[in-house]
Amino acid sequence: MEIEDLKGVIPAIVTPFNENDELDHKGIEDLVNFLVKGDVHAIMTTGGTGEFPQLLKEEKKEVIRTIVRVAEGRLPVIAGTAGCGTKETILLSTDAMEAGADAVIVTPPYYYKLPEASLFEHFKRLSENVAIPIVIYNNPLYTGNNLSPELIDRITDINGVIGLKQSNTDLGQFVEVVRMCGEKISVCTGIDSQFYPSLCAGGKGIFSTAACVIPEQMVQIYNLTMAKKFDEAYELHMKVQNLNCLLEYDPGYVSPCKEALQMMGLPGGAVRKPLPDLTPDQRDVLKAALEDLNLL
Numbered sequence: 001m002e003i004e005d006l007k008g009v010i011p012a013i014v015t016p017f018n019e020n021d022e023l024d025h026k027g028i029e030d031l032v033n034f035l036v037k038g039d040v041h042a043i044m045t046t047g048g049t050g051e052f053p054q055l056l057k058e059e060k061k062e063v064i065r066t067i068v069r070v071a072e073g074r075l076p077v078i079a080g081t082a083g084c085g086t087k088e089t090i091l092l093s094t095d096a097m098e099a100g101a102d103a104v105i106v107t108p109p110y111y112y113k114l115p116e117a118s119l120f121e122h123f124k125r126l127s128e129n130v131a132i133p134i135v136i137y138n139n140p141l142y143t144g145n146n147l148s149p150e151l152i153d154r155i156t157d158i159n160g161v162i163g164l165k166q167s168n169t170d171l172g173q174f175v176e177v178v179r180m181c182g183e184k185i186s187v188c189t190g191i192d193s194q195f196y197p198s199l200c201a202g203g204k205g206i207f208s209t210a211a212c213v214i215p216e217q218m219v220q221i222y223n224l225t226m227a228k229k230f231d232e233a234y235e236l237h238m239k240v241q242n243l244n245c246l247l248e249y250d251p252g253y254v255s256p257c258k259e260a261l262q263m264m265g266l267p268g269g270a271v272r273k274p275l276p277d278l279t280p281d282q283r284d285v286l287k288a289a290l291e292d293l294n295l296l
Contacts, residue, residue: 001076001102001133006163006186007204008041009218010078011211012049014258015063016269023059025066027267031212032070034266038215040075041205043067044105046096047080048142049209049257054272061095068100076102078135084109086122093130103133105165105207110143116151127160134160137207139167139190149176156185165190165207171197178202192244196237199225209247213260214240214293243289252276256286263287264295 013035016027035043045067046052046060055063064079071077079096081104083089093104106126108119127134136155140146146168147155155161164181166174167190174194178187182202189198192210199205199222211218217240224233246256255278258268263286271277278286290296 001078001162003162003186005076006042006103006135006188009205009211009215009222010042010044010188010207011035011040011215011218012044012047012207012209013067013212014254014261014268015046015050015055015059016258016267017272018269021270021272023062023066024267024269027269028063028066029070030267031261032067035212035215036071036074038211039219040211040215041219042076042078042102043071044078044080044207045101047082047105047137047207048139049212049254050080051254051272051275052080052082054275057092057095060092061099064096064099064101078103078105080105080137082107082110082137084111086125089122089126090129093126093132093134097130097132101132103135103162104130105135105137107137107139107143108145108147110145112144114145116148119145119147119151120154123155123161124158127158130160132160133162134158135163135165136161137165137167137190139165141167141169149173149180152177153180156181161185163188163204167191171201174198174203175201192247193241195244196221196225196233199233200230209253209257210240210244212257213247213264214243214295217293240293242292246286246289251278251282256282259283259286260290263290 016024079101081092163186261268
């Protein structure tokens, strides 16, 4: 996968489980085909929406392998391989490469608060030990380690780094990264509410939870913006915002995404514990948002 391939709408796919809390391979296949039909540009697997902290090491590789098989080269597969330590991240990235992924997407290590030198070294050692393109994933709310624009600029000079998923909620930092690194890598947002604004600021696309549910609408926003039909793109962005805000940070984006898929007759399955289910009131709000988009 090259830098110019990293663009457009990249859904962060959920990991469906069956009633025995095991991987639902048929569900994974159906979701991949649903997303391909929606004309998305790539698929991100085993990320936060895919419940990577709840997946066993062997399950992660099996999910990636299944998605690669079903995708059949129709679009790139970008595998989440975040680990708390550098050694774990290298092993997971090697598994992803062996499973056929086209690139890996990696957060900084989490739990421990780390200095910038250690964060840089993490990505440098990963690049030195795997022969697969790397996308940086900056998500400080969950990792506790923010990658500043200056540090991202340094990391983008590491061999094999092709892009960034920027999930820092500060849109100003997104703009600064585009200014500093936009000619070297593909800069994408990871926040659905920022999709249209980020494209207008020079972003190349989005790693999106919403696109797992509404791929066609998200692709349409991208296509309208690329065609410079800004008023139409803005109008559609605001129309889907009612759903976007339910798929972000509160009450947690995995349960709303899986519930929405199931309401639409698509495989989602339950979340693995300790992730919370939606309350009845939350389900009603989600259902109303889907009805507003004529998805039910």
